[in-house]
Amino acid sequence: MQEAMQEAPKSGKMALRYGLIFGLSLAALKSIILIINATMNNVSTGTGSTTTTSALGVALILSGIGFLLDLAAYFVAGILAAKRTGKVSTGTLAGLWTGLFYGVIAFVVSMVIFFAITLPRLDAITSSSANYGTLRAAMIGGGVGGAVFGIAVAVGIGAGLGALGGLIGKSTSKLAQPQAMYPPYPPQPFPDPAQPYGVQGQPMPIPPAYPGQPYPGQPVPQPPYPQQPYAGQQPPQYPSAYPYPNSGNPPSQPDQPYHPY
Numbered sequence: 001m002q003e004a005m006q007e008a009p010k011s012g013k014m015a016l017r018y019g020l021i022f023g024l025s026l027a028a029l030k031s032i033i034l035i036i037n038a039t040m041n042n043v044s045t046g047t048g049s050t051t052t053t054s055a056l057g058v059a060l061i062l063s064g065i066g067f068l069l070d071l072a073a074y075f076v077a078g079i080l081a082a083k084r085t086g087k088v089s090t091g092t093l094a095g096l097w098t099g100l101f102y103g104v105i106a107f108v109v110s111m112v113i114f115f116a117i118t119l120p121r122l123d124a125i126t127s128s129s130a131n132y133g134t135l136r137a138a139m140i141g142g143g144v145g146g147a148v149f150g151i152a153v154a155v156g157i158g159a160g161l162g163a164l165g166g167l168i169g170k171s172t173s174k175l176a177q178p179q180a181m182y183p184p185y186p187p188q189p190f191p192d193p194a195q196p197y198g199v200q201g202q203p204m205p206i207p208p209a210y211p212g213q214p215y216p217g218q219p220v221p222q223p224p225y226p227q228q229p230y231a232g233q234q235p236p237q238y239p240s241a242y243p244y245p246n247s248g249n250p251p252s253q254p255d256q257p258y259h260p261y
Contacts, residue, residue, distance in 0.1 A: 011090040015081050019097020022077040026069060026098065027105035033066045034106070038113045041121075074098055074158040078165025079172075086175035088166035095162015096155055103151035110150075114143045 040055040077098045078091030119139065126135045 011085050011087055012093065014084050015090050015093030016097055018077045018081040018094040020101060022073045022094075023098040023101025024105070026073040026102045027109075029069055030066050030102065030106055031109045033062045034109055034113055037062055038117045041118075070102070070154070070157070071161060073102070074161035075165040077158075078162030079169040080165075081162075082166035082169025083173045084169075086170055086173040088163060088170050091166020091169050092159055092163040095158040095160070095165065097158075098162070099154035099156070099158025100151075102158075103154035106154070107147045107151055110147045111144070114147075118143070 037059040040058060074095040077094040081094035082088055082091035084090070119136075122139055123136065126132055129135060
């Protein structure tokens with residue numbers, strides 16, 4: 001008895017579910033990393049160069065770890081989503097949703113950190129400059145534009161790595177593959193006389209044998225003649241069609257005397 005085919009869940013809902021799970025988890029971890037980096041940079045501003053160098057090294061290490069977490073989240077989301085549906089497109093959508101949720105939340109968190117911590121620190125440094133207004137506008141534009149560009153990068157990388165994870169998820173999925181749209185015709189025991197060609201997969205019917213026909217330019221075969229006698233040999237005697245000898249007419253009656261009456 002064949003096992004019942006397992007119905008695949010809807011691709012859109014599954015992609016949205018895994019995108020939401022991994023996107024929120026990744027956003028929470030990256031928000032912690034952003035807050036730590038911003039705090040360490042703010043503290044190291046009024047200290048010596050050694051502290052500043054150490055804070056910069058820690059920030060670079062945390063940023064590298066955060067980038068690796070991004071790649072892993074997109075890839076794993078694509079694997080799990082495609083494994084549930086058996087489709088690569090589900091993994092692509094899962095990675096896209098992961099990048100979108102993470103990008104939006106990271107944008108909000110980075111804007112809060114920028115206007116609350118980074119911008120006041122930069123204002124304290126450039127407040128004595130003659131072009132303070134221009135510099136401040138440039139810093140705000142750069143901070144907001146960089147955060148928006150980060151959303152686009154997160155969505156693009158998420159979709160790409162989600163598709164790669166979807167290939168692995170599809171290969172490990174236990175869902176039955178969909179059947180062909182047009183199943184083959186059932187075999188027919190006898191060829192249809194109205195159809196000159198045989199059914200696909202069946203041998204063509206063999207026509208009845210005909211007597212051999214001569215090739216063009218060859219004489220038509222004649223029926224065999226009775227055996228002829230050799231030279232000097234008497235032909236065979238066949239019985240006459242009439243039982244009377246030496247004639248094909250019956251023998252005449254002997255003369256009878258004439259009687260007048």
